[in-house]
Amino acid sequence: MKNLRDFTYPELLLEVEALGERPYRAAQIYGWVFHRDAASIDSMTDISRELRERLKHEYRISGIDVLDVKRSEDGTRKFLSSLEDGARMESVIIPEEGRLTLCVSSQAGCALGCLFCMTGAAGFTRDLSLSEMAGQVFAARGLLNEGERITNIVLMGMGEPLNNYGNVIRFLSVLTDGKGMGFSHNKVTVSTAGLVPGIKKLGHDTNVNLAVSLNATTDEVRSRIMPINRRYPIAELISALKGYPLKNKKYITIEYVLIKGLNDTADDAKRLIRLLRGVTCKINLIPFNLFPGAAFERPDAEKVDAFHGIVYDAGYTVIVRASKGADIDAACGQLRGRRAVPDRVK
Numbered sequence: 001m002k003n004l005r006d007f008t009y010p011e012l013l014l015e016v017e018a019l020g021e022r023p024y025r026a027a028q029i030y031g032w033v034f035h036r037d038a039a040s041i042d043s044m045t046d047i048s049r050e051l052r053e054r055l056k057h058e059y060r061i062s063g064i065d066v067l068d069v070k071r072s073e074d075g076t077r078k079f080l081s082s083l084e085d086g087a088r089m090e091s092v093i094i095p096e097e098g099r100l101t102l103c104v105s106s107q108a109g110c111a112l113g114c115l116f117c118m119t120g121a122a123g124f125t126r127d128l129s130l131s132e133m134a135g136q137v138f139a140a141r142g143l144l145n146e147g148e149r150i151t152n153i154v155l156m157g158m159g160e161p162l163n164n165y166g167n168v169i170r171f172l173s174v175l176t177d178g179k180g181m182g183f184s185h186n187k188v189t190v191s192t193a194g195l196v197p198g199i200k201k202l203g204h205d206t207n208v209n210l211a212v213s214l215n216a217t218t219d220e221v222r223s224r225i226m227p228i229n230r231r232y233p234i235a236e237l238i239s240a241l242k243g244y245p246l247k248n249k250k251y252i253t254i255e256y257v258l259i260k261g262l263n264d265t266a267d268d269a270k271r272l273i274r275l276l277r278g279v280t281c282k283i284n285l286i287p288f289n290l291f292p293g294a295a296f297e298r299p300d301a302e303k304v305d306a307f308h309g310i311v312y313d314a315g316y317t318v319i320v321r322a323s324k325g326a327d328i329d330a331a332c333g334q335l336r337g338r339r340a341v342p343d344r345v346k
């Protein structure tokens with residue numbers, strides 16, 4: 001049986017047409033599924049009982065199954081979900097000044113194997129469908145406190161979004177459609193490890209925000225910690241960023257995980273400045289978040305400050321991101337899609 005949460009509006013129009021129904025029925029069903037978060041076909045009360053019965057023979061509305069929720073002292077919530085085939089994924093709700101961001105996974109696991117990331121260490125299971133990405137938004141809403149509302153969405157959870165390009169674009173179309181889930185393009189960000197062809201396509205196919213996980217200033221170091229750099233080296237990546245079509249005064253977010261003794265020197269900071277000349281960007285510095293078995297260490301606060309100072313003095317907008325939810329393994333690079341073993345949980 002087909003899940004109604006797996007159809008974009010144009011796809012639903014074709015389904016409705018195949019049923020011999022008028023096009024406005026597609027708008028009604030789509031609105032119920034994505035705008036009003038209907039839990040069942042029976043709840044679509046402005047659709048005739050006869051049509052609802054026909055729909056129920058071929059379609060269903062299924063969500064994801066939340067298995068576990070962890071709550072951090074700072075208000076961050078991480079939830080682990082199970083999918084119909086038993087695959088698992090994690091998503092994170094992050095409260096920040098004036099906004100509440102949901103970090104969505106685009107894949108169960110990840111094939112890119114970045115060495116500073118627990119998801120990469122756990123390996124790849126499969127791509128997520130439109131309904132599984134949208135399901136994270138609906139599930140997150142069910143975990144909110146009274147008065148809370150998700151304001152921002154980042155595809156920065158498990159997986160490389162541009163490796164699941166088709167489904168991610170379909171999800172973005174539903175997410176940013178006023179008749180669908182209704183998020184503004186400005187409030188949605190896709191984060192990539194640097195898949196150059198995907199970046200070029202994304203700039204033409206959507207106008208959501210782009211974030212790029214850079215993390216090193218030489219190919220030698222970047223290839224060591226991010227194997228994808230061997231396919232798309234830094235010069236190619238930067239050239240794609242310079243050509244990225246930015247609309248509405250947007251900028252690209254450059255994510256830079258600071259790792260002790262590896263990419264955190266003054267020379268790295270100066271190289272970063274030179275590399276990013278000509279890229280309209282702001283820079284997020286993220287001191288490495290430890291996880292069990294990690295081969296790296298977090299730099300001292302003075303080192304982070306010094307790096308920040310050099311980049312700031314060069315005129316860039318640069319912030320040190322205080323990773324939220326580290327006490328529940330929900331910070332950047334700490335998602336792995338399994339239940340935490342009890343003795344690891346603080």
Ligand code: SF4
Pocket residue numbers: 110111112113114117118119120121157158159160193213333
């Ligand atoms: S950092 Fe992102 S792209 Fe790299 S392994 Fe982790 S989830 Fe995959």
